[in-house]
Amino acid sequence: MRTTESLSELRAIRKSSKGTFGLVPTMGALHAGHASLIERARAECRNIATSIFVNPSQFSAGEDFGKYPRPLQKDLDLLESLGVDVVYLPAVDAIYPPGYQTWIDVETVSTPLEGQCRPGHFRGVATIVAKLLNSFLPDRAYFGQKDAQQVVVLKRMVRDLNFPVEIVVCPTVREPDGLALSSRNVYLNSEERRSAAVLFRALSTAKSRYDGGERSAEVLREVVRSVLRSEPLVSEQYVSAADPETLSELERIENGVLLSLAVRIGKTRLIDNFLI
Numbered sequence: 001m002r003t004t005e006s007l008s009e010l011r012a013i014r015k016s017s018k019g020t021f022g023l024v025p026t027m028g029a030l031h032a033g034h035a036s037l038i039e040r041a042r043a044e045c046r047n048i049a050t051s052i053f054v055n056p057s058q059f060s061a062g063e064d065f066g067k068y069p070r071p072l073q074k075d076l077d078l079l080e081s082l083g084v085d086v087v088y089l090p091a092v093d094a095i096y097p098p099g100y101q102t103w104i105d106v107e108t109v110s111t112p113l114e115g116q117c118r119p120g121h122f123r124g125v126a127t128i129v130a131k132l133l134n135s136f137l138p139d140r141a142y143f144g145q146k147d148a149q150q151v152v153v154l155k156r157m158v159r160d161l162n163f164p165v166e167i168v169v170c171p172t173v174r175e176p177d178g179l180a181l182s183s184r185n186v187y188l189n190s191e192e193r194r195s196a197a198v199l200f201r202a203l204s205t206a207k208s209r210y211d212g213g214e215r216s217a218e219v220l221r222e223v224v225r226s227v228l229r230s231e232p233l234v235s236e237q238y239v240s241a242a243d244p245e246t247l248s249e250l251e252r253i254e255n256g257v258l259l260s261l262a263v264r265i266g267k268t269r270l271i272d273n274f275l276i
Helices: 009-017 032-044 072-081 122-137 146-160 183-186 190-196 198-211 217-228
Strands: 001-002 021-026 047-052 086-088 140-144 165-169 236-241 257-263 268-275
Touching: 009 122, 021 122, 032 047, 032 072, 032 140, 032 146, 032 165, 047 072, 047 122, 086 122, 086 183, 122 183, 140 146, 146 165, 146 190, 146 257, 183 217, 183 268, 190 198, 198 217, 198 257, 198 268, 217 236, 217 257
Parallel strands: 001 086, 021 047, 021 140, 047 086, 140 165
Antiparallel strands: 236 257, 257 268
16 A cells, blocks of 8 residues: 655556546545445445545634544554555645635535535535545545535536546445444543434434325424434434435425434534435
8 A cells, every 4th residue: 555645646656557546535533434435446446545634624613623533543554454555645735735725616505504504614625525536536436425415515516527537425334323433423422422323213213204105394304303302412403304416405305305414412513314
């Protein structure tokens, strides 16, 4: 496995690589969810690359950029065990040099949900992913369904800007009690971790109502809210039942729905979703 902090070296490695090239962008603090993306990429591509970059531009004021976990050596050991070929480790000033002023705004689909709660977040996400796609020139880039709105935003960006890359979306990986794997789960204490299982219960309860024939989006939103309210440590930020492509809130569900939510448990913010 080769590691590099140099964009010119990365591009030389890419130029010498033969066959399909898959990219798994990460912010490090890797877990089994990231491993599942890499394993999918390994099954579909001859060459596998990852990046580890904690992107400051996608953190809003007051968020956890400074304390975001950065276990670099542990991450590199995992990536090597998974057969990754190259890891890009850029410095912040290499990505955003002095005087940097070019940003990508994916307008409508970035506005609701996470966009409303975290102003500027998707501008940072779209910009860093565009820079990574331009740096690696992958055939496929792999992302998890857990970050559902991110997937919608990036698919729109790739389509609108004619990036020659396939965005591959992989299923959310979960703990035995259903909690979606996230690098932020380490912030939860034992009582908060127990309470966090309510996210999966809430979405599962709404899906059961959908499977039973319920097609009112507001009824499903209220089902999710009522389950969340059963856990006193959980503070709801939003509950959504939206069109999976436009992210517009639905009244009646005709062709599928993205059920999603965001909560705070103590000082930790968690998101989850079901694509039905």
